[in-house]
């Protein structure tokens with residue numbers, strides 16, 4: 001049996017699996033999260049809602065089937081960056097998505113236009129909610145600070 005850290009989607013309650021399997025319970029005390037401990041916006045690919053999560057939101061789930069672990073193998077946390085646009089703000093809204101490690105820029109275009117913001121903040125603190133984020137240009141990169 002393995003354990004995978006998850007976030008429970010704040011909108012549809014489905015798990016967002018974080019691709020950091022742990023073979024035992026002792027290492028579960030280490031919550032995989034970037035060191036600053038700051039909240040991060042994660043996208044649920046089932047309901048397309050982007051919500052804000054903190055390290056406290058991480059829950060370990062036991063995974064019975066090796067398939068589930070296999071599915072998460074090779075996945076990585078990616079970051080889609082969109083212009084905030086509030087009052088001509090030049091800041092970006094960063095939204096994290098768990099995708100294949102080799103995912104390319106173009107793959108994000110299949111969902112970027114359907115992201116629905118649920119009270120998430122840009123890097124300068126503007127809060128936003130609503131559909132049709134990510135209209136136009138976006139940035140795409142592997143997010144840093146997560147376990148390798």
Ligand SMILES: [Zn+2]
Pocket residue numbers: 009010011012013014044045046047048049
């Ligand atoms: Zn969801």
Ligand SMILES: [Zn+2]
Pocket residue numbers: 084085086089090091092122123124125126
């Ligand atoms: Zn802003």
